Amino acid sequence: MLRLGLVGCGAIAHTHTANIVNKLKGAQITFVFDVFSAAAQKIVRDYNLTAKIASSIDELVNSEEVDAVLVCSRNDAHVEPILAAIKAHKPVFSEKPLATTYEDCQKIVAAEIEENQRFLQVGFMRRYDPFYQQLKQTIDGGKIGKPLMGYCRHFTAEPATNYFETPNMINDAFIHEIDIIHWLFGDDYVSVQVQYARQNSLNKNDNLVDPQIATVKMKQGAIVNTYLTQNSQYGYDVKCQIIGEKGIAELPDMPKLEMHSVGKIYHEIDHDWTYRFEEAYQLEMQDFIDQATRHEAPTGPTAWDGLVAALTADNAVESQQSQQVVEIKLPERPVLYQ
Amino acid sequence: MLRLGLVGCGAIAHTHTANIVNKLKGAQITFVFDVFSAAAQKIVRDYNLTAKIASSIDELVNSEEVDAVLVCSRNDAHVEPILAAIKAHKPVFSEKPLATTYEDCQKIVAAEIEENQRFLQVGFMRRYDPFYQQLKQTIDGGKIGKPLMGYCRHFTAEPATNYFETPNMINDAFIHEIDIIHWLFGDDYVSVQVQYARQNSLNKNDNLVDPQIATVKMKQGAIVNTYLTQNSQYGYDVKCQIIGEKGIAELPDMPKLEMHSVGKIYHEIDHDWTYRFEEAYQLEMQDFIDQATRHEAPTGPTAWDGLVAALTADNAVESQQSQQVVEIKLPERPVLYQ
Amino acid sequence: MLRLGLVGCGAIAHTHTANIVNKLKGAQITFVFDVFSAAAQKIVRDYNLTAKIASSIDELVNSEEVDAVLVCSRNDAHVEPILAAIKAHKPVFSEKPLATTYEDCQKIVAAEIEENQRFLQVGFMRRYDPFYQQLKQTIDGGKIGKPLMGYCRHFTAEPATNYFETPNMINDAFIHEIDIIHWLFGDDYVSVQVQYARQNSLNKNDNLVDPQIATVKMKQGAIVNTYLTQNSQYGYDVKCQIIGEKGIAELPDMPKLEMHSVGKIYHEIDHDWTYRFEEAYQLEMQDFIDQATRHEAPTGPTAWDGLVAALTADNAVESQQSQQVVEIKLPERPVLYQ
Amino acid sequence: MLRLGLVGCGAIAHTHTANIVNKLKGAQITFVFDVFSAAAQKIVRDYNLTAKIASSIDELVNSEEVDAVLVCSRNDAHVEPILAAIKAHKPVFSEKPLATTYEDCQKIVAAEIEENQRFLQVGFMRRYDPFYQQLKQTIDGGKIGKPLMGYCRHFTAEPATNYFETPNMINDAFIHEIDIIHWLFGDDYVSVQVQYARQNSLNKNDNLVDPQIATVKMKQGAIVNTYLTQNSQYGYDVKCQIIGEKGIAELPDMPKLEMHSVGKIYHEIDHDWTYRFEEAYQLEMQDFIDQATRHEAPTGPTAWDGLVAALTADNAVESQQSQQVVEIKLPERPVLYQ
Ligand SMILES: [Mg+2]
């Protein structure tokens, strides 16, 4: 039974804890920490955990009762427990984004290179979604030839929160496509551009430009457009269509009953994201647990993937200002991540 | 320019006349007849026809200004103009059903055999529908192997008229499947059974049992179930799914925009039949005109097909009474129709 | 942690054990029994179970280390451990079919009535499939009005085994629709008929009549046709379409990538059943475990459902002989199962 | 019967002539002209026309036996017969593109303004396609709210000819989207950009850059990306997806049988364009004939639409060189075309 130390006890921590307690195999949470101790106490109580409450990140990470670390704290607080875990040679799962600055990402990558070993998995759960998995295998299997172009939709019916503003469209929404597209294409980004399309008058948030189109180009020339809205009204709609040399492969709609009713042949589309990636959240964590249990490095998104996402997102936010193409100056990929 | 004599000037005559005037090539209506002369006058006026009004069927059929005959009169009045046209060796198109009694159908078949030539095309327009055509070609091309079973839906949103009663479910609805199924399978019927399913409480007509399921079996063993309702509420829905030894072929839904709206991914389905078989009505008549112009026998449904449909429908109505299987005692197919 | 005693260690026992060990929460197998002790030893070894091997069903069922019983033995050997478990007031999960004779089913029902308590869940896993669940909720929610008719396909690409013969089409295939249809319609069967359609020449098994069509009628008049083949060639295809007073609800195809390639727009269909009901097998067992842990009666298919399936299947096999309608004389539903 | 004078007797002239002779109503070709008299003789012979062969464009356009003019000559020879027809106050249908230079388009527009009347219809047939018609009506009906973004595919399986080179991707392919998109959005273009994506190694033509992505922006901010390839390999695939404030509307796939076969659920996609816009070609010409017969101005794409397309295409070809955004400096829309 893998013993997990949980850092940060907010919403996403509850999601992971619920999965670990009710759905996943082979792990238990033995230590928790939050800067607000009430939050730590609440999560222990809510899930009836037999876990201790740590008084510091250091205590938790270095406890003999902790085999691996889950980082669910505020985005700007990921870096400390991650560096501590790497130093302690303990597997660490961090929610995305890896960090809020490119410099912090570089520190984390440097720490793993220093130890000459990978310990970190970043929570880009889409890679574990069975349909993205099918898409990856279909491309890699050559079924559509080399991938040349892509078209993605990342639509939510309404903004997740009142505080979802223009940069969030990159940092909280497009960030998922940033991670998934270079993985699918097996290539690196060379530029990103964000353009504002005709604005949706149903968007109620003055600080949110909506919709936007984000365009990435890759070294081998592939171009992918991602259409982004937080105000689709009709539902939560994540699509990814990859166009190759001899065919197209596209994520399916989520399966729902086929209905005939009142002049329509239809199936429902979900209102929000809860159902769409439920399984991916479970699979990413189970894989982290299983690899840690086997004393093997994580197979999921790495610190390098986290750094790529952070840099690309920074450049995309810069492009939001200028609406121009921004070059992405990615350093050479270190040997550890090849 | 093929000169057509039109017998019967009601609703379906207007449909065909509108097509001949506005859509089809190579024919004009030069003579019209109706037992109510006002109806004859009206159709001439409505379409601005340069046509004479005949005072009898005989005058019309035998006029030197008539090359071919269209029979759109009441169902029980088809037989007279058909027999006259056959005797006059003129191509004749008759609306379905061929006649209202099996005996009349036999007379018509006998008349063609007597002349040793086929003159008649029966208005089972579905055979000209591009999708039924694709289905026929797919089966005949062996793409699904030999056809073994079938499942059909013949649904209308609401009854065509207040006078649509239980036997109409056979004579006006299922009659189309009767004609199409033996054509698709290339086989003859051996039995038919009609069963009443759980009744639809939204059906307002006390004289209409709705829904019904009609089952036909063929000589080579194939079984096809047709689900029949005049109260689908949701729309007009004609489907035909043929299951073969190694695959299934099925009519597509009619093409409509793919929509995402208010929690649904949908396309519309037509409320009634006007759109669905519009093209088939034009194609059947154009083919009749073209064959007549070439002085060749019609290629569409024959008098024999009309007789098969009449006998099978009679047996189906008999089965409505008993709910039991009724054997279909079809005479041997005459050489003229092989 | 619920302690399970496993009776019968064959193929389906391995499926359930793998799930309990690798996927499900809250249970462990503490005791196993098989008439072939080598099979018992093998399952303990294969899954590294910390389980004892019982020398008799009685020892296993009555052990203080067993909280609930799983019955995966041969179909004709289900009855003994089930009756023992009921007597011992222990929750018991039995693979379908409940028993191989109607009399044994009656004994089991009588045993529960004697104890005035339900302990048994029968392994009709389809009820736990998320799409059948959606279908049930959609019908019960009134979205299509009262259900009137149904059309089902139960197709496998090829026979599961060389020993799959004509009666297996009922006992191993149609049995699933028998259980699911009366559950979906909330009604009881009054008759069943099995008809042989045109035979598939690609069927290599002389003792298997293929395809067949099974028709059930229910008290309130609903009729459902199930098309059955073990030789679809093209894939594993389980569909269920329910036609109500104002609409249709139908199981979706399993989600696969939407592909454009070589002249086709397509998605793949599975070759066999392994993927289709994987989740249902897990959900049925998790629910059994959870209910047993709460000391509550199972919510899944009951002994009465098992008896209904057994009687209906017997009548269907009888109909295979005669090809005629066979009346189903179901006793009144006992209060315990209402 | 409208008497048509045909200028230019090449491939597209044959298409229109075949339609006029075999499919359309109310017109006959009475005069033909081609700079190669053999071509003129051939079309008369091929369709058995009772038409005279003109010795000059002037003779044809001004003949008393010509009510309206069809221009099917080489693209750079459209302008002469068009100007002649406008001067003669005769309705004129010209194949697209209107002309090969922006200056020629301006001359044509100026000529109509001079006469203060519209005579010209440009052969952008897609506007007559029933599915684009549905799309236009759906947008104008407000069903998806205001249109904000679009995504189009214009794919052919292989290049139409060996001479299909990089600029043809604009002038022969994207030109159709140029016309259709501003019509659908009811707005004017402000810029265009063409970008080369990762190149398809299956493209055999050294003078063709393939694939490309063309992006247009409109005054009200809408952005539409069109993905262009002449080497899809899999088939002819024209799609148009419009994303509005509260929904998406998208062209359907062309209807084909739904098949289950060899592990796939599929429908076929056409290999080339012949089937896709067959009906649109007929409808555009029938509408032109009907309007001319009624002595009313054409309702189809105007000279102004032709000018807009020419200017936008020129700018797009310029963008192919630089890969940069090119501003479209469209003059103010003259009153005649509002
Ligand atoms: Mg995550």
Ligand SMILES: [Mg+2]
């Ligand atoms: Mg007809």
Ligand SMILES: [Mg+2]
């Ligand atoms: Mg089971």
Ligand SMILES: [Mg+2]
């Ligand atoms: Mg054109």
